[in-house]
Amino acid sequence: MPPAHTLLLAAPRGFCAGVDRAIRIVEEALARHGAPVYVRHEIVHNRHVVDGLRARGAVFVEELDEIPDDGRPVIFSAHGVAKSVVSEAMRRRLFTLDATCPLVTKVHREAERHHRQGRHILLIGHAGHPEVVGTMGQLPVGAVTLVEDAAQAAAVQPPAGVPLAWTSQTTLSVDDTAEIVAVLAARFPGLAGPAKEDICYATSNRQAAVKAVVARGASLVVVVGAPNSSNSVRLAEVAQRAGAEAVLVQRAAELDLDAAARHAVIGLTAGASAPESLVQEVVARLSARVDLAVEDVTVAEERIEFRLPPALTRDPPLAPRPLAAD
The missing domain is CATH 3.40.50.11270 (Rossmann fold)
Structure with missing residues (x-):
């Protein structure tokens, strides 16, 4: 069987x-x-x-x-x-x-370049996140305006008569950021952007993998990560928007096995700051409860160091x- x-x-x-x-x-x-x-x-x-x-x-x-x-x-x-x-x-x-992650440093240098060229920066990100605090702290007070979502993008009022550029936190939802940029670009013709997308390759790859898991039939996605980890929270949101339920756990013991067992196909991923040992904890906990077949769903190979x-x-x-x- x-x-x-x-x-x-x-x-x-x-x-x-x-x-x-x-x-x-x-x-x-x-x-x-x-x-x-x-x-x-x-x-x-x-x-x-x-x-x-x-x-x-x-x-x-x-x-x-x-x-x-x-x-x-x-x-x-x-x-x-x-x-x-x-x-x-x-x-x-x-x-x-x-x-500092070199990809975060890239955003810092990018913001400085736009500032030197006389542009006001629209930073897409989450207020209070350490990465956002660090990026805003690369420039003088008032040189950066934070935009957290599409609603703020539709309402933000940057300084009049000043050229604009956008940059973003590296751990955001790819889809959310694209929506925000579209709103800003429609409102501000000539809006400059990064030469290369600011959302890091790892964030994009992990979100794509979650979408692939849901497309393969996972009705529940378990995300191993911390509640203060932006990229982990985004993975749960991506799973939900793709049509699955999602739970964020820091350790396997936090997973509700009764709830998980109601799903015939379960997806499992981990935020960029979660070690593989914690993923294997979840695999072991699920395997001890239900008869489980484990399959890999791979969307990209990462070899960057x-x-x-x-x-x-x-x-x-x-x-x-x-x-x-x-």
Whole structure:
């Protein structure tokens, strides 16, 4: 008799190159310099990852004033930071390592380029998200207007008589962003945009994989990720808009097995900051409850890898000392 349930594993899923690089930066800093290593903000939005690094000696803080002047490494998270944070670190001569995702840095440079060319920036993103705070903090106050959704795009009133450009947070819904850009472009002819889409390849690929899983018949999609992880929340939204139910869980124990067992075909994915071990936890929990056939649904192969900062690749290691951010 064939299995009563099918589990479709979306691929790609889980760690992206930017998250992998950020975690490796903390791990390498601990290996080279020992504990403690200070990290401003969660290095990535995943409690399991953060708790694991904390157990090895990483100290997570929200602001630089929580860090003593003891010469220990200070790491900026994958989400990026405002220029004022970098300036404060340099003023205090902190030994800093920048774990900002290179694709976020690309958005920062893009915003600066538009600003130099006299354009006002319309930033598509979510208020208060660390990446948005960091991007807005690359430019003077008033140089960027945040647009969170299509309704705001239809109502926003940027400075009159100033050329405009748009850029976006890297972890947004591809479909939502396209809708917002369409509204802005219709209202503001001549609106400049990025040379290449700001939403990162990993976000786009994971959303495409979720759509493919639903198209293959999944009526429930389980997303492994944190509630404060933008890309994880977007995956759940993409599944719902594709016609499936969706649940966001941080660990397998949070999954309601009775509810899941009512679905003959279940999809499973993970946000870009969730390790594969947590996905396999969910597979094991479901397999213990129901007769399960597991299939892969792959929409893309990812081979991108980002290099570590030079301060962590020098041999012999660079000793902790006052250093501007890499």
